[in-house]
Amino acid sequence: MTGSVLLTRRTSLFVLGGAGALALPGTAMAKPQVGSPAPTFSGVGSDGKSYKLADYRGRTVVLEWTNHECPYVGKHYRSGNMQALQHDAAAKGFVWLSVISSMPDSQGHVGAAEANDLTKARNAAPAAVILDPDGVIGRAYDARVTPHMFIIDPRGTLVYMGGIDSIRSTSLGDVTKATPYVRDAMQQLADGKPVAQPVTQAYGCTIKYKPTA
């Protein structure tokens, strides 16, 4: 009940604020919901190409919000967990897009060349790294932390959102102890099954969004 009152309030803000309100923090837009169409987006990759969600109809898409200087991201790259998931996604025919929403001059912000160097240096295997310094894609997905993970099925429906795994820590040793939510979800989707735990709690570093006032 309260939720709908708040929504109404937000909606009116949105209408009154016009285009400027598009950038209101997270809550200004309808929050993405598992089972509903995933927010559409288009963005520019570190390879200079443009990427649109609509281009991937018929394929499963995994979105990974990242910030290479965040210790939670570091845990999953230094352990090799993230790269393994990316290779696993590619082997399953899924499209893995890493998204960087850090604003300029903030932690994790990189230009195209540095993003490509990071991919190479870490032996990462995303299909593309999308640069989102204005936070438009991040806000649309209500991504809050790095890493924050989303999976979209071939029909464009959001089928997973949340954490990469179950243990909120920066310790490498916890990777093998955790329930691997994203790994499990990808396997279930590859097997043609519904995702057993479609919404989990994300953990990590706050995404360094551009202020929206």
Added chain:
Amino acid sequence: MNVLLSKVAFRAATSLLATALCPLAAIAETSSAPVVTERTRATLVVGADAAAPGAPIAVALRLQLKPGWHTYWRNPGDSGEPAVVTLRVGEREYKGPDMWPVPERIDLAGIVSYGYHGDVFLPTRVVAPAGVVPGATLPIEAKATWLVCEKVCVPEHGRFTVSLPMAVDVPATTSGSPFNPEPLQPLPAQFSKTAGGWNLRVPAASADAGGAIVAAYFFPERGDLIDHSAPQSLDRSGSGIVLGMDAAPAMAEAPSELRGILAITQQRADGTRQTRYFRIAAQP
């Protein structure tokens, strides 16, 4: 240092008059050697210069953070993680912290975390072994991990030993200092599940003393119940107040009890405002 100390005294005074009457400088302190980083000076501290065998002791991880840096509450909100302390006292091991001071709401471009700036005391209650002889020294050992964030986040850790003299006739540790915070006053409340989240209802009789309520905010102990970054709505149209909270994305099953800290800001007759903090264990 003086600035930090007076900030602590001020914070404690907001919830406890006794602290305001008893300057912090008067509280005895036994401290470990510090672990110092570019961001943090960390120590293990006891708010006493001795303890009696068999007596309870509050042992705090003290994090003195450089301006701009913060660390986290037991429920860190939408990012970060709480400090973890493992204490060894004689043969016993304790997990802490178990007494968390009232957190701040930290909003970074719309993403909300709960935590602390400045001079942070995170105490754990332990018991001095009964068999230790008065006159001897009790070593209290701890290992701790904590996360500090400013524009970047850095995990930090340390090992500490504080040596506490054992004595007879030691006055019981007074509560109400940052080393051993006074429990918050409880406020009766009920909660219910709504279509989009949770309502927390506080009856008029308990909520209204102290002036008209102009703002309220609930810090839930559990991290999987509410959307921390969403605004909380305050409804004062009925008797008492109803605080509406959006559900966490991964909406959990209703707990048997909704526990947390309620901040209530009231406007006094003279127009000034004060915020008070209450312990909530709301029933369905």
